[in-house]
Amino acid sequence: MQHAVRRRAFLAGTSAALLAGCTRAGMAIPAGQPQRRLMPLALDMAHLMKITVCLRPFRPAGPRLEVERFGDKTVVHNYGHGGAGWSLGWGCADEAAALARSGGGDDFAVIGAGVIGLTSALRLIESGARVTIYAEEFPAETRSARATGVWSPSSRIALADAAPAGFAERWESWARASHATHLRMVGLLGDPVEFLPQYEVAGGDDTDTPSPPATHDFLHIHRRVRDLTPPWRILDDRENPFAPRRTASGQGMVFNVASYADRLARLFMLRGGRMVRRTFPDRAEALALPEPVIVNCMGYGAKAIWGDPTVVPVRGQIGWLIPQPEARYTLYYGGVNAISRRDGVVIQYYGPNEDFGYGETSEAPDPAETERALAILRQAYPR
Incomplete structure (x- = not known):
């Protein structure tokens, strides 16, 4: 997901010139013509199901996709995707499977049952391999299950001054390959992937409080694949359910993570995969697996087990409200996002800049953070 800072700039008018040719912002509502109505989300703690926290595995140089050898064992690393794991999973899995297959043989171990592990295992098994997933947490228990669930291929993907030469091109290939696979999931049983109307509403701390600059220069390359996203526009007052607040709207790809992860796990098992x-x-325990080739998809766990000191946790908290099928859209306002997914309404506060959550290791839920986020979002609706 594009970060709140860029949303603030867009809604404050920095991108207005780019949109001027296709909008009529600020038009008055003709006498007798009602403003467009939108079912408000029930944004209160009485609808709260749970609060989850995820430590996203960020690497300044970007995801690690490479081969490392330990004696007679070959390890293919596939981790460090920051906030882009669900978005980039298939493209990275293609590359990881090719690396794993390059040494020959048909028996492979995949460590990790999050989205990166599941997609890597599926790509291998589709090639005729015998694959076993080994994981401490099964799909519904992983950090991947606590994801926001939107198309966000460049979210916390790398630092501008640490990404290697050619990284943007490599990232683009992952993004395009993944997007093509996601599209094939649209309309399937359980709606693992779907498109929802999205509303980004100006106001709140977007304009009332200037955001301090982030101390980390995250790499922003989403524009390289902007042709994959349906175009957005500024709504005029007659069609703007949040008038008089300035509102941008478009269709966005959403992952219903519960059904998507379940589908991947079922496909893997139906095609002969094993999950243990x-x-x-420690690393010795991993290298003791019987398979000669190991695909390491441990995410944040790779920091300790595989000795990667560059992995940094980025804490993200989600408040889960009871599903609200009568109000199926996403709303961004005041640094807070609400995504009305089929498995619940996901509430996430993004903080004043991209430093928010960087380096934090606590996975303890903070109910006050969710309560504040709900209070902010409620202010977006006309009174």
């Missing part, structure tokens, strides 16, 4: 619950206290 196992804990890996």
Whole structure:
């Protein structure tokens, strides 16, 4: 997902010139013509199901996709996707499977049952391989299950001054390959992927409080694949359900993570895959697996087990409200996002800039953060 800072700039008018040719912002509502109505989301703690926290695995140089050898064992690393794991999973899995297959053989171990592990395992098994997933947490228990669930291929993907030469081109290939696979999931049973109307509403701390600059220069390359996203526009007052607040709207790709992860796990098992619950206290335990090739998809866990000091946790908290099928859209206002998914209304506060959550290791829920986020979002609706 594009970060709040860029949304603030867009809604404050920095991109207005680019949109001027296709909008009529600020038109008065003709006498007798009602403003467009939108079912408000029930944004209160009485609808709260749970609060979850995810430590996204960020690497300044971007995801690690490479081969490392330990004696007679070959390890293919596929981790460090920041906030873009669901978005980039298939493209990175294609590359990881090719690396794993390059040494020959048909038996592979995949460590990790999050989205990166599931997609990597599926790509391998589709090639005729025998694959076992080893994981301490099964799909519904992983950090991937606590994701926001939107198309966000460049979210916390790398730092501008640390990404290697050619990274943007490599990232673009992952994004385009993944997007093509996501599109094939649209309309399937359980709606693992769908498009929802999205509303980004100006106001709140977008304009009332200037955001301090971030101390980390995150790489923003989403524009390289903007042709994949349906165009957005500024709504005029006659069609703007949040008038008089300035509102941009468009259609956005949303992942219903519960059904998507379940579908991936079922496909893997139906195609002959095995899933074994196992804990890996250290690297030696991982290297003791019987398979000659191991695909490491441990996410944040790779920091300790595979000795990667560059992995940084980025904390993100989600408040889950009871599903609201009568109000199926996403709303961004005042640094807070609400995504009305089929498995619940996801509420997330993004903070004043992209430093928010950077380096934080606590996965303890903070109910006050969710309560504040709900209070902010309620202000977006006309009174």
